[in-house]
Amino acid sequence: MTRDEPGTSSGPLHRFLERSATILFPFLFVSALLLSCRGLLDNGAVWLVVPGAVLGLLFGDFITGLVHWAADTYGEESTPVIGRSLVRPFRVHHVRPLEICEHGVVETIGNTCILATPLFALFVAVMAYGETSAAAAFAVFTAAVTVGVTVATNQFHKWAHQESPPRLARALQRARIILSPEHHRAHHTAPFESSYAITNGWLNPLLNRTRFFRQLEGALRMLGIKPSKGA
Numbered sequence: 094m095t096r097d098e099p100g101t102s103s104g105p106l107h108r109f110l111e112r113s114a115t116i117l118f119p120f121l122f123v124s125a126l127l128l129s130c131r132g133l134l135d136n137g138a139v140w141l142v143v144p145g146a147v148l149g150l151l152f153g154d155f156i157t158g159l160v161h162w163a164a165d166t167y168g169e170e171s172t173p174v175i176g177r178s179l180v181r182p183f184r185v186h187h188v189r190p191l192e193i194c195e196h197g198v199v200e201t202i203g204n205t206c207i208l209a210t211p212l213f214a215l216f217v218a219v220m221a222y223g224e225t226s227a228a229a230a231f232a233v234f235t236a237a238v239t240v241g242v243t244v245a246t247n248q249f250h251k252w253a254h255q256e257s258p259p260r261l262a263r264a265l266q267r268a269r270i271i272l273s274p275e276h277h278r279a280h281h282t283a284p285f286e287s288s289y290a291i292t293n294g295w296l297n298p299l300l301n302r303t304r305f306f307r308q309l310e311g312a313l314r315m316l317g318i319k320p321s322k323g324a
């Protein structure tokens with residue numbers, strides 16, 4: 094995932110929000126994880142962190158695949174709101190895939206951090222003042238991992254294009270916990286119509302084999318919503 098090219102980004106308020114949300118993100122993410130882990134521990138169900146983490150990584154992979162597919166398939170660069178912020182970056186990325194490597198951390202995850210901040214605030218509030226059952230703690234832990242890895246996916250995607258990513262990133266890529274360059278290469282092959290999931294790509298074999306997104310396009314076509322390319 095990429096965002097606007099230099100020169101097309103928004104004004105000072107948006108830049109302030111991007112920076113603030115990027116700084117807040119690790120604190121809120123870790124707080125939500127720790128509070129939900131304590132909830133699991135208090136209920137004698139700390140083992141649920143394992144299925145919670147796996148589910149969160151799967152949900153994140155699905156969300157990023159869905160958003161990526163939608164941006165690659167629908168709308169135009171001139172579409173209000175999402176045209177410049179979502180459609181254009183993904184389409185530019187197919188033409189100039191290495192440009193993402195030049196983006197700093199705020200440019201890479203700032204926009205998604207803005208969307209995630211209220212969710213993390215909600216997770217922290219629920220665990221600090223609300224329900225304390227094992228089910229609630231498990232739901233918050235899974236949701237926190239889902240949102241956290243969805244936000245971080247822009248960074249995972251950037252590492253998948255970098256020639257020399259950090260050593261920890263390379264280890265996570267080799268373990269297939271985050272998107273590997275080898276796996277992501279399939280999406281960067283014309284006509285760019287497979288392997289949309291970019292958190293770790295775990296769901297891509299299933300989504301590709303079942304032609305999930307082609308089926309979804311067919312269903313949407315029946316509702317009168319046509320892809321912007323090859324419609």
Ligand SMILES: [Zn+2]
Nearest residue numbers: 161165183285
């Ligand atoms: Zn794409």
Ligand SMILES: [Zn+2]
Nearest residue numbers: 186190250277
């Ligand atoms: Zn890419």
